[in-house]
Amino acid sequence: MTHILAIDQGTTSTRAIVFDGDMRAIASAQEEFPQHFPDSGWVEHDPGDLWATTAATCRAAIEKSGGAEIAAIGITNQRETTLVWDRSTGKPVHNAIVWQDRRTSSMCQTLKADGFEEVVTDRTGLLLDPYFSGTKLAWILDNVEGARARAEAGELVFGTVDTWLVWNLTGGAAHVTDATNAARTMLYDIRKGRWSKTICDRLGIPMSMLPEVRDCAADFGETRADLFGRPIPILGIAGDQQAATVGQACFEPGMLKSTYGTGCFALINTGDTPVRSQNRLLTTIAYQLDGKPTYALEGSIFIAGAVVQWLRDGLKIIREAKETQPLAEAADPAQNVVLVPAFTGLGAPYWNAECRGAVFGLTRGSGPEEFARAALESVGYQTRDLLAAMQADMGGAGDAVLRVDGGMSASDYTMQFLSDIIDARVDRPKVLETTALGAAWLAGSRAGIYPDMDGFAATWALERSFEPSMAGEDRDRKYAAWQRAVTATMSF
Numbered sequence: 001m002t003h004i005l006a007i008d009q010g011t012t013s014t015r016a017i018v019f020d021g022d023m024r025a026i027a028s029a030q031e032e033f034p035q036h037f038p039d040s041g042w043v044e045h046d047p048g049d050l051w052a053t054t055a056a057t058c059r060a061a062i063e064k065s066g067g068a069e070i071a072a073i074g075i076t077n078q079r080e081t082t083l084v085w086d087r088s089t090g091k092p093v094h095n096a097i098v099w100q101d102r103r104t105s106s107m108c109q110t111l112k113a114d115g116f117e118e119v120v121t122d123r124t125g126l127l128l129d130p131y132f133s134g135t136k137l138a139w140i141l142d143n144v145e146g147a148r149a150r151a152e153a154g155e156l157v158f159g160t161v162d163t164w165l166v167w168n169l170t171g172g173a174a175h176v177t178d179a180t181n182a183a184r185t186m187l188y189d190i191r192k193g194r195w196s197k198t199i200c201d202r203l204g205i206p207m208s209m210l211p212e213v214r215d216c217a218a219d220f221g222e223t224r225a226d227l228f229g230r231p232i233p234i235l236g237i238a239g240d241q242q243a244a245t246v247g248q249a250c251f252e253p254g255m256l257k258s259t260y261g262t263g264c265f266a267l268i269n270t271g272d273t274p275v276r277s278q279n280r281l282l283t284t285i286a287y288q289l290d291g292k293p294t295y296a297l298e299g300s301i302f303i304a305g306a307v308v309q310w311l312r313d314g315l316k317i318i319r320e321a322k323e324t325q326p327l328a329e330a331a332d333p334a335q336n337v338v339l340v341p342a343f344t345g346l347g348a349p350y351w352n353a354e355c356r357g358a359v360f361g362l363t364r365g366s367g368p369e370e371f372a373r374a375a376l377e378s379v380g381y382q383t384r385d386l387l388a389a390m391q392a393d394m395g396g397a398g399d400a401v402l403r404v405d406g407g408m409s410a411s412d413y414t415m416q417f418l419s420d421i422i423d424a425r426v427d428r429p430k431v432l433e434t435t436a437l438g439a440a441w442l443a444g445s446r447a448g449i450y451p452d453m454d455g456f457a458a459t460w461a462l463e464r465s466f467e468p469s470m471a472g473e474d475r476d477r478k479y480a481a482w483q484r485a486v487t488a489t490m491s492f
Contacts, residue, residue, distance in 0.1 A: 001071035004444045005061065005232070006436040007054055009077040009161050010240065011098065011262040012309070014053035016061035017433060018068050019440045021449060023459065025433060026068070029060035036095060041102035041344055041353075044095035047083055050161060051168045055227065062228060073169075073223065074236035074443030076243035076435050077161040078262075079184045082136035084147065084209070085164070087157050090172055094144050096161070097136040100263075100302055100344040104135035105353035111135075116202060123189045123196045125274060125283030130345075130353050131300070133160060134186035138203040151206050158209040160185065162237050166220055169234060174221030177211040179288035180242035188213070190274060190285055190293065216242070216287045217446040236442030238287060240435050241265040245286050245296065246442065247434030248403045249457040256390070256400060258383055259435065260408035263347070264304035266386045267296045268394065279389035280349040287442075289453075297393055299348040299386030303341040303357075305408050307375045310343065317368040325413045327372035336478075337361045338485040339374035349389040350490065358489040361481075376414045380421040381482040387422055401425045405434040412466075420470035421479060430463040 002021030008014070015030040033049040062068065080099035085092045097103070108128050111117065117128040126132055137158050141148040150156050159167065160181045166174050182188040182195075187205065189196045195210050214220065216238045222231040238246060241259055245267050248257040253271035258264060267286060274283045274295040286296035303310075308321045318324055331337075338360045340346075345353040359374065387400070402424060408414055409428055419426040431437055444450030451459070468475075 001069040002449050003065065003068040003070050004440040004447070004449070005058060005070045005073045006440040006443070007058065007073065007075045007165065008240070008436045008439065009050060009054055009075070009165060011078045011100070014050070014057050015436065016054070016057035017436045017440070018061050018065040018070070019437070019444070020068070023437065023440065023444070023450060025436070027061050027065035029057040029064065031057055039103070043098040043100040043344065045081065045098055047085070047092040047096050047164060050096065050164060054165055058228065070228070070232050071449055072233050072235040072443040072447040074439035075162050075165060075234065076238055076240050076439035077165065077181070079160060079181060079239040079241065080131060080133050081161050082133045082140070082158070083161070083164045084137065084140050084156055084158050087155055090167065093147055093156065094140050097140070099131060101136065102130045102345050102353045104130040104139050107135050107138065108353070119198060120186060123191075123199060124183070124186050125190050125276070126186050127280065127282065127351055129351055131347070132184060132186035134199065134203055134205070137205055141204060148204070151209055154208050156209060157211070159211055162239070163211045166234060166237070169223045169227065170221040171224040175211045176214055176220050178214055178216045178218070178237040179285050179293060180216060180239040181237065182213045183285040184239060190283070190295070193293065215289055215291060217289055217442045233447070234443070235446035236439050238439060238442060241267060241298065242285070242287055243438035243442070244405055244435040245269070245438070247431070247436070247438030248405060248429065249460040250403065251453055251457055254394070255403070257403040257405065260304045260379060260404065260406035262304065262306045264301035264379060264383060266299045266383060266390070268390050270295045270297055275393060277389070277393045279392050280351055281386070281389050281393060282348065297390055299389060301382045301386065302344050302347045304379045304382070305406070306343070307339070307341045307378060308408070310341070311372060311375055315371065317371060321407070324372045324376060325411050327369045328376050328413055331369040331373035332365060335361065335363060335366060335370050336481060337366055337370040337374040338481055339371070339378045340485050340489040341375070341378050342489055346486070346490070348386055350486065352490050355490045355492070358485070358492065360485045360488065376411065377417055379408060379414060380418040381479065383418060384422045384479060401427055403427050403429065405429065405432050415466045419466040419468045421475060423468045423475060426466040427462055428464050428466070430461040
């Protein structure tokens with residue numbers, strides 16, 4: 001058995017990819033599922049959709065592979081999304097509250113006003129924001145009838161998406177998570193490596209609800225025999241951005257990657273030292289192996305690829321994402337349309353949960369081309385915001401090279417603009433599915449069929465580099481316009 005099945009459960013779709021013994025993807029399947037928006041700033045998923053698409057894509061990918069013998073499963077997942085279900089029946093008590101959801105912003109403001117953010121940041125490395133799981137979980141307990149009493153009686157359990165999937169894969173035999181997902185809940189002490197009783201008590205969360213935390217490469221249980229014909233061990237788990245960091249082989253301090261999926265997430269490896277940001281970035285766990293955490297600074301952008309979905313589903317000016325690049329290339333260079341895609345607030349380094357999206361610089365001549373260009377450029381601007389904060393925290397820019405991955409990184413236009421606006425080289429690997437590859441490597445290395453860390457790093461291969469070519473005065477002018485637009489958006 002030399003094949004690994006990687007499950008990549010994302011915000012808008014679920015994918016399963018079969019990797020062979022040489023870590024090459026040989027078969028895959030993908031299914032989208034509905035997003036639910038019950039109120040302004042609220043985003044939910046049906047937990048049944050998350051599980052059903054996972055089971056279906058896994059079976060389809062295995063079938064497409066010709067029935068490859070799967071040695072182990074690795075899981076990577078959208079982080080912070082929060083689920084609560086019955087310990088006995090496995091039935092959810094509420095829809096999953098998605099990481100983008102902002103319903104707990106007032107709760108966070110109250111906790112901040114009480115001075116509690118310092119406690120949260122000191123223990124978890126995070127900021128007090130609706131983005132994270134802790135206040136979402138508290139909201140469910142406070143707003144679902146009978147939930148708090150049932151939780152205190154030990155009848156309910158909590159999990160992020162990885163925990164929910166493992167629970168279903170194992171038939172309820174395993175209630176577990178890994179250190180990277182735990183680190184995103186706002187409930188986990190990343191230095192002591194345990195759940196924080198102080199934070200749980202303040203949020204009114206019974207600690208009996210919380211899963212057991214394990215390394216990223218560990219034994220997470222076996223699948224039910226009826227799912228795939230026989231039990232398969234689950235040997236790797238990492239949150240999507242951490243899995244991408246692993247997949248990009250960013251194993252040395254100072255190495256930097258940015259993933260462009262629904263959101264955009266930049267991480268810089270800081271080694272065995274958790275660096276506390278002075279610029280409102282997040283201190284988090286990049287990965288944990290053999291009981292030893294490696295830390296990172298992270299900047300989180302809520303809307304990246306989702307802005308292209310908005311062009312497609314909201315404005316209906318494209319039918320497929322690939323249409324965006326030719327539209328952007330045809331945009332009028334004399335127009336300076338700036339889009340701030342704060343559809344669910346702004347993430348790092350602003351952390352403004354209340355502001356909403358805005359467009360600036362419209363003229364009578366503005367059309368689909370200008371909207372497309374502004375949408376793609378917004379991703380570059382937001383990345384520059386993150387990198388500037390990282391460089392300040394790390395004491396300077398150095399010779400930064402940004403490794404990129406995710407769906408939007410396939411766009412040459414977007415990556416060239418990114419290189420231009422950050423004034424640095426952007427490296428795109430041959431394997432863009434680095435998130436799934438990272439999960440596969442964690443499971444495969446644990447199973448003993450993939451190389452060790454150094455051997456894996458040696459397999460990283462460059463597909464294309466993008467070098468900055470924009471004139472400095474143009475770069476400064478365009479970024480200054482972006483900064484003005486962000487300021488105006490937040491003031492509105």
